[in-house]
Amino acid sequence: MIYFQVLANGLILGGLYACIAVGFSLVWGVLNVINILHGTFVVLGAYVAWFAYAYFGIHPFVSVVIAGAILYVIGHAIQAGLINRVIAAPVLITLTLTFGLDLMLNNAMLVAFTADYRQVNLANPLPAIIIGPVFLPGDRVAAMVLAFLLTGLLWRTLRDSKIGRAIVAVRMDREAAALMGVPVARINAITFGIGALMAGAAGALLSIVYPISPINAPIFLGKAFIVCVIGGLGSVPGAMVGGIALGVVEAFGAFWFGPEHALTISFGLLLLLLFVRPGGILGKKGYE
Amino acid sequence: MKNWLILLAGTGVLALLPLLGDNYLMRLATMVAMYVILAQSWNFIGGLAGYPSFATAGFFGLGAYTSAVLQGMGVPLFASWGAGGLAAVIFSALVGGAILHLRGHYFAIASLVTVEVLREIVNTTPDITGGGMGLNLPIMRMTVAEHATFFFYSMLAVAFACMACAIVVHKSKLGFALRCIQQNEDAANILGVNAYLYKTIGFGFSAVFAGIAGAIYASWVHYIEPPDVFDVLISVKPLVMVLLGGLGTIFGPVIGAFILLTFEEFVWRTFLTVHAAALGVIIVALVLFLPNGVLSLTREKLGLRRRAAGEKR
Amino acid sequence: MTALLSLENVSRAFGGLRAVDGVSFGIEAGEILGLIGPNGAGKTTLINVITGVHPANSGRVIYDGRDITRLKPHQIAKLGLSRTFQIVQPFPKMTVLENVAAGALFAGQSPSMAEASREAMEQLRFTGLASVADKPALSLTLAQRKRLEFAKGLAMKPRILMLDEVNAGLNEAEIDDALAMIRKVAEKGVAIVLIEHLLKVVISVSNRIVVLHHGQLIAEGEPSAVLRDPAVVEAYLGAKYAARYGGAS
Known part of the structure; x- marks a missing residue:
C-alpha cells in the first residue's frame, strides 16, 4: 500500500514539473530557442513569492499572479530587445546568448540575495488530506492543483485566443504566418514572455515546497529539459504527460534506490530517451 | 604553408618566454596554451562540423582523473598523460556513437548531460577517485621556477600538436567532410559522405587534446575535485573563445584564447563576485555585435567578402 | 538482358x-x-x-x-547511384567548385582533393557553370542551382x-x-x-x-503507348474524362 503513497508523491511532483516545463517547451517549440534562463526565471519567481510573504504577508498562491506578471515583463523585454535580433541565427548562437544572459541574471541574484537557502514556512498551513494509508500535505496538493490549472489555462489560451492562434501559427510555419499578417517579432516576444510567466508562476508555487537559492536554477532547467524530451516539444499536453512521468519515475526511483540517486535516475532516463526516441514518447517530431 | 609559418613563428616566440624569468607571466602563458588547446579541440566538432558540443569539460575532467588515478598507482608522468588523452578518445567514441545521431539542441544538451554523468560517477566512487573529497597528486621535486617552466613547455607542446593537427585536418578530406556536414548533413550523405564516421572522428579529435590538457592540468595544480575539472564553464569557455576568434577558422581559437584570458586576468580579478556576470556580458555582446568573431573585423576593413553572411538578419 | x-x-x-x-x-x-x-x-x-x-x-x-x-x-x-533533389540542396557557403568536388571526392573515383577539384571543374564546364566556379553556391540563380545539382550528380561518376x-x-x-x-x-x-x-x-x-x-x-x-493507356488518363484527368475520351484515341 506504500506504493499509493509513492505514486501520490510522484503526482504532486509531476504537476509542478509540468508547470516548470510548459513554458520552456513553448519557447523551444515556437522560437526554436533553448532558454537557458528558464531555471533562473523559476528561482526569481520563487524569490518574488518569498519577499511578498516575508514583508507583506502575501500568500504564495496569490503571489503566483505577481511573479507571473513581473516575469512576463522581463521575458518580453529580453526577447524584444535582444533575442529577436539573432532569432534566425543557428542553434549555437541563440543558445549561447541565453547562456550569457543567464550568467548575468543568476550572478546578479547571487549578489543581491546570496546563495543562502530560504523557504516559505506558512503560518497557517492547510490541513493534510488523508485517504486510507495515503498522507497528502494540503499545501502541496493545492500547489499541484494550481499548477495543473495554470497549465490548463495556458492550453486554452493557445487554443482559443487570437494571440494563441498566432503563436501556434508561428510555430507551424514562421514565414507563412508572416505572410498572413502575423506580426512575428511581436508574437516571439509575447511567447517568450509567456514562457517566463509560466516559469515565474511555477517558482511561486515551488516556494512552499523547495528551498530557494540561485544555485538551484540549473536543477529546474534540467527538469524542464527532461520533461520536454519525454513529452515532446512545444505541446502543452506533452509537457503535462512528461511532467507527470518524470515525477512518478523520480518518486519510485527515490523509493527504491534512495533519494540521493534521483538525479542520476533522471539523467539516465534522459540519455535513454534521447537514444531511443528523440521525438518524445508522444511521438511528435521536434522542430529543428 | 602560410599557416605553418605563423604557427612555428608564434610558438617560437612564446618558447622564449622563460628567459624573462617571470613566474606570473609563465603561469598566464601556460593558461593561454591550455585555453588554445580547449578552444581548438572544440573547434573540430563545434566549428567545423557545426555540432554544438558541451562535452569538453567531460574530456578534460576524464583526462585529469585518469592521469591522477594512474599516477597514484605509480604510472610514470608522461605515460599517465597519454593515458588521459586515450581515455578521453575512447569515451568520445562510446558517447559519440550514442549521441551523434542527435541534432541541434538535442545534441547540445545530451553532450552536457554526459559531463554530469561523469561527475556523478566520480562522486559515487570515492574508493578510486576520492569522490567529492577530491584527489591529491604526487608533488614533484622541483624548484618553483623549474615547475613553472616544465608545465609551460608541456602545455605549449600539446598546444602546438593540437594546432598542427588543426592545420592538417582543415586541408584534409576529413575537414572537407566536416564542413559539408555543417552545411547540410542530409545532402552530404547523399553525396557519399559517411557523416556518422566523420563526425565520430571529429569528436575524437575534440576529445584527445582536451583529455591530455586535463591530465597536465591535474599534475600542474596537484589537487583536483569534481566541481573543478567537470565545471560547465570548461565546456562553455572554448565555445566563447572560438566565437570570439571566428568559427571554423584555424587561428581564431588562438586569438579568442588570448582575448578571453586577458579579460579574465585584468577585469575579473578586480570584480571577483561578479566574474560570472562579466563573462555573461562578453558572451551577450559577442553574439549580438560580433557573431563572426574579431577576425571578421579585420577582414571587413580589408574589404574582403565575409564568408559567413546571413547569420544575422 | x-x-x-x-x-x-x-x-x-x-x-x-x-x-x-x-x-x-x-x-x-x-x-x-x-x-x-x-x-x-x-x-x-x-x-x-x-x-x-x-x-x-x-x-x-x-x-x-x-x-x-x-x-x-x-x-x-x-x-x-546518384540523385538530385527536387528542392535544391547545395552547401550554401561553399563555392560552386567545392560543392561539385565533394561529390567527386566522396562518391566518385577521385582519390585526392586536387583530383576532385579537376574532376569538378570538368563537370562545371560540361554544365556551363565554369564561369561561376568560385562563387558561393547561395549566390546562384534557380536555373544555375538546378545545373549545380546536375553537376554534383555527374561528379559522383x-x-x-x-x-x-x-x-x-x-x-x-x-x-x-x-x-x-x-x-x-x-x-x-x-x-x-x-x-x-x-x-x-x-x-x-x-x-x-x-x-x-x-x-x-x-x-x-x-x-x-503509356499515354494512351486508359488507367493513366484516368489517373491524370479523372474517371469522367477517361470514360469520354480514353477509348477514342
Missing part, C-alpha cells in the same frame, strides 16, 4: 500511408526512364527508397546483382542518375539545354531516371515510361 537496377515488389509506408506500394520494374544502362504520376503519387519517395534515405519496408532493391535494400545512403552513393524535377521552374530554352545534357550523359551509358511533371518533356526524351499512382505502378512501356 539483365537490368542494372531492379525493384522487386518494393513497399514503403509512413504510418498508415502506403507511399510506395508493391512496385516492381527495372532499368538498363544507357536508358532514359521517365517516372511520372500525379502529385503525391510516390515518385520522390521511390527515389528515397532506392537511395536508402527511407529504406523499403518490404521488397528488394537489386543493383548490379547485389541487394542494396538495407544499405545506408552514403554507401549507395559510392556504388554509383554514377551508373544511374536520378533527376528529381530538374526542369521545374525553368524556361523553355533552359529546358532544352538540360535535355541535351541529359541525352549526352545517357549516350555514355549512364542510366537516367527522370522524374518530371511536364509530360511533353518526358515524352520527348524518355525511352520508356513508368507511371505511379497512389504509390502503385499502373502502367509501364513505350511513351506514346
Whole structure:
C-alpha cells in the first residue's frame, strides 16, 4: 500500500514539473530557442513569492499572479530587445546568448540575495488530506492543483485566443504566418514572455515546497529539459504527460534506490530517451 | 604553408618566454596554451562540423582523473598523460556513437548531460577517485621556477600538436567532410559522405587534446575535485573563445584564447563576485555585435567578402 | 538482358500511408526512364527508397546483382547511384567548385582533393557553370542551382542518375539545354531516371515510361503507348474524362 503513497508523491511532483516545463517547451517549440534562463526565471519567481510573504504577508498562491506578471515583463523585454535580433541565427548562437544572459541574471541574484537557502514556512498551513494509508500535505496538493490549472489555462489560451492562434501559427510555419499578417517579432516576444510567466508562476508555487537559492536554477532547467524530451516539444499536453512521468519515475526511483540517486535516475532516463526516441514518447517530431 | 609559418613563428616566440624569468607571466602563458588547446579541440566538432558540443569539460575532467588515478598507482608522468588523452578518445567514441545521431539542441544538451554523468560517477566512487573529497597528486621535486617552466613547455607542446593537427585536418578530406556536414548533413550523405564516421572522428579529435590538457592540468595544480575539472564553464569557455576568434577558422581559437584570458586576468580579478556576470556580458555582446568573431573585423576593413553572411538578419 | 537496377515488389509506408506500394520494374544502362504520376503519387519517395534515405519496408532493391535494400545512403552513393533533389540542396557557403568536388571526392573515383577539384571543374564546364566556379553556391540563380545539382550528380561518376524535377521552374530554352545534357550523359551509358511533371518533356526524351499512382505502378512501356493507356488518363484527368475520351484515341 506504500506504493499509493509513492505514486501520490510522484503526482504532486509531476504537476509542478509540468508547470516548470510548459513554458520552456513553448519557447523551444515556437522560437526554436533553448532558454537557458528558464531555471533562473523559476528561482526569481520563487524569490518574488518569498519577499511578498516575508514583508507583506502575501500568500504564495496569490503571489503566483505577481511573479507571473513581473516575469512576463522581463521575458518580453529580453526577447524584444535582444533575442529577436539573432532569432534566425543557428542553434549555437541563440543558445549561447541565453547562456550569457543567464550568467548575468543568476550572478546578479547571487549578489543581491546570496546563495543562502530560504523557504516559505506558512503560518497557517492547510490541513493534510488523508485517504486510507495515503498522507497528502494540503499545501502541496493545492500547489499541484494550481499548477495543473495554470497549465490548463495556458492550453486554452493557445487554443482559443487570437494571440494563441498566432503563436501556434508561428510555430507551424514562421514565414507563412508572416505572410498572413502575423506580426512575428511581436508574437516571439509575447511567447517568450509567456514562457517566463509560466516559469515565474511555477517558482511561486515551488516556494512552499523547495528551498530557494540561485544555485538551484540549473536543477529546474534540467527538469524542464527532461520533461520536454519525454513529452515532446512545444505541446502543452506533452509537457503535462512528461511532467507527470518524470515525477512518478523520480518518486519510485527515490523509493527504491534512495533519494540521493534521483538525479542520476533522471539523467539516465534522459540519455535513454534521447537514444531511443528523440521525438518524445508522444511521438511528435521536434522542430529543428 | 602560410599557416605553418605563423604557427612555428608564434610558438617560437612564446618558447622564449622563460628567459624573462617571470613566474606570473609563465603561469598566464601556460593558461593561454591550455585555453588554445580547449578552444581548438572544440573547434573540430563545434566549428567545423557545426555540432554544438558541451562535452569538453567531460574530456578534460576524464583526462585529469585518469592521469591522477594512474599516477597514484605509480604510472610514470608522461605515460599517465597519454593515458588521459586515450581515455578521453575512447569515451568520445562510446558517447559519440550514442549521441551523434542527435541534432541541434538535442545534441547540445545530451553532450552536457554526459559531463554530469561523469561527475556523478566520480562522486559515487570515492574508493578510486576520492569522490567529492577530491584527489591529491604526487608533488614533484622541483624548484618553483623549474615547475613553472616544465608545465609551460608541456602545455605549449600539446598546444602546438593540437594546432598542427588543426592545420592538417582543415586541408584534409576529413575537414572537407566536416564542413559539408555543417552545411547540410542530409545532402552530404547523399553525396557519399559517411557523416556518422566523420563526425565520430571529429569528436575524437575534440576529445584527445582536451583529455591530455586535463591530465597536465591535474599534475600542474596537484589537487583536483569534481566541481573543478567537470565545471560547465570548461565546456562553455572554448565555445566563447572560438566565437570570439571566428568559427571554423584555424587561428581564431588562438586569438579568442588570448582575448578571453586577458579579460579574465585584468577585469575579473578586480570584480571577483561578479566574474560570472562579466563573462555573461562578453558572451551577450559577442553574439549580438560580433557573431563572426574579431577576425571578421579585420577582414571587413580589408574589404574582403565575409564568408559567413546571413547569420544575422 | 539483365537490368542494372531492379525493384522487386518494393513497399514503403509512413504510418498508415502506403507511399510506395508493391512496385516492381527495372532499368538498363544507357536508358532514359521517365517516372511520372500525379502529385503525391510516390515518385520522390521511390527515389528515397532506392537511395536508402527511407529504406523499403518490404521488397528488394537489386543493383548490379547485389541487394542494396538495407544499405545506408552514403554507401549507395559510392556504388554509383546518384540523385538530385527536387528542392535544391547545395552547401550554401561553399563555392560552386567545392560543392561539385565533394561529390567527386566522396562518391566518385577521385582519390585526392586536387583530383576532385579537376574532376569538378570538368563537370562545371560540361554544365556551363565554369564561369561561376568560385562563387558561393547561395549566390546562384534557380536555373544555375538546378545545373549545380546536375553537376554534383555527374561528379559522383554514377551508373544511374536520378533527376528529381530538374526542369521545374525553368524556361523553355533552359529546358532544352538540360535535355541535351541529359541525352549526352545517357549516350555514355549512364542510366537516367527522370522524374518530371511536364509530360511533353518526358515524352520527348524518355525511352520508356513508368507511371505511379497512389504509390502503385499502373502502367509501364513505350511513351506514346503509356499515354494512351486508359488507367493513366484516368489517373491524370479523372474517371469522367477517361470514360469520354480514353477509348477514342
